[in-house]
Amino acid sequence: xxxxxxxxxxxxxxxxxxxxxxxxxxxxxxxxxxxxxxxxxxxxxxxxxxxxxxxxx
Amino acid sequence: xxxxxxxxxxxxxxxxxxxxxxxxxxxxxxxxxxxxxxxxxxxxxxxxxxxxxxxxxxxxxxxxxxxxxxxxxxxxxxxxxxxxxxxxxxxxxxxxxxxxxxxxxxxxxxxxxxxxxxxxxxxxxxxxxxxxxxxxxxxxxxxxxxxxxxxxxxxxxxxxxxxxxxxxxxxxxxxxxxxxxxxxxxxxxxxxxxxxx
Numbered sequence: 001x002x003x004x005x006x007x008x009x010x011x012x013x014x015x016x017x018x019x020x021x022x023x024x025x026x027x028x029x030x031x032x033x034x035x036x037x038x039x040x041x042x043x044x045x046x047x048x049x050x051x052x053x054x055x056x057x
Numbered sequence: 058x059x060x061x062x063x064x065x066x067x068x069x070x071x072x073x074x075x076x077x078x079x080x081x082x083x084x085x086x087x088x089x090x091x092x093x094x095x096x097x098x099x100x101x102x103x104x105x106x107x108x109x110x111x112x113x114x115x116x117x118x119x120x121x122x123x124x125x126x127x128x129x130x131x132x133x134x135x136x137x138x139x140x141x142x143x144x145x146x147x148x149x150x151x152x153x154x155x156x157x158x159x160x161x162x163x164x165x166x167x168x169x170x171x172x173x174x175x176x177x178x179x180x181x182x183x184x185x186x187x188x189x190x191x192x193x194x195x196x197x198x199x200x201x202x203x204x205x206x207x208x209x210x211x212x213x214x215x216x217x218x219x220x221x222x223x224x225x226x227x228x229x230x231x232x233x234x235x236x237x238x239x240x241x242x243x244x245x246x247x248x249x250x251x252x253x254x
Contacts, residue, residue: 021210028159029179036078037071045092046067052099053063 062102065111066095072112072180073119079175080123080168090126094119113189120172120190162212170205177202 073094077087097118098105105114163171169191176182176190187198 017214018210021214022206024155025159025206025209026178028156029175031156032160033075033078033175033179036074036084039074041067041070042088045070045095048092048095049063049066049099056063056102 069112069115075179076116076119079172082164090123094122116190162209166205170201173198173201174205
């Protein structure tokens, strides 16, 4: 019984830590990947898509 | 109809880049993978059924292409070839160190777990969408995200209790001592995240 209470007590900060870690992880991933997402699409690739579009039309 | 298909291809390119980079961990290989994926998609556009999930279709093509390339090359990922621009973010020294540690830890994750985590966290994909992309059960997709997140926590925060089962768990035990030193930086930055939340 007492042990269970102790477990419940120790779980609380763990939950908080989990939340903080999730937040940190999300921010970290954004910092790592956002500049890749925001980079302009290579002209070559756009040309490839455009050429195929014209071929289909 | 065709125009709409091409517009959708262009619109999804940034997300394909994220997936490609998550899988290959190599900037130039990722760019090639995206280009090959687009070529495959354009060649197979007649097989796409309008009204079905276009994003899942494209991500699946990329994933299949990655697996096929991997089988051919047997070696794609390379921690040393980490795109430096990924890590060249401005900010405090401590933040940059934490990012480098995160990057190194991500590199150690199995490809499918890293992909699921990145697409889930960054792209906000649901477990169902992740399962559609990977061609696996929803439970498997959920487990991949959970295990990836848990494993990163173990490596970066030194959280060893509760363990991660299987191969990853065994690896954790053997590597935990060598990574314990690194946890301080991640802990500090996590604490900062908690304070600013």
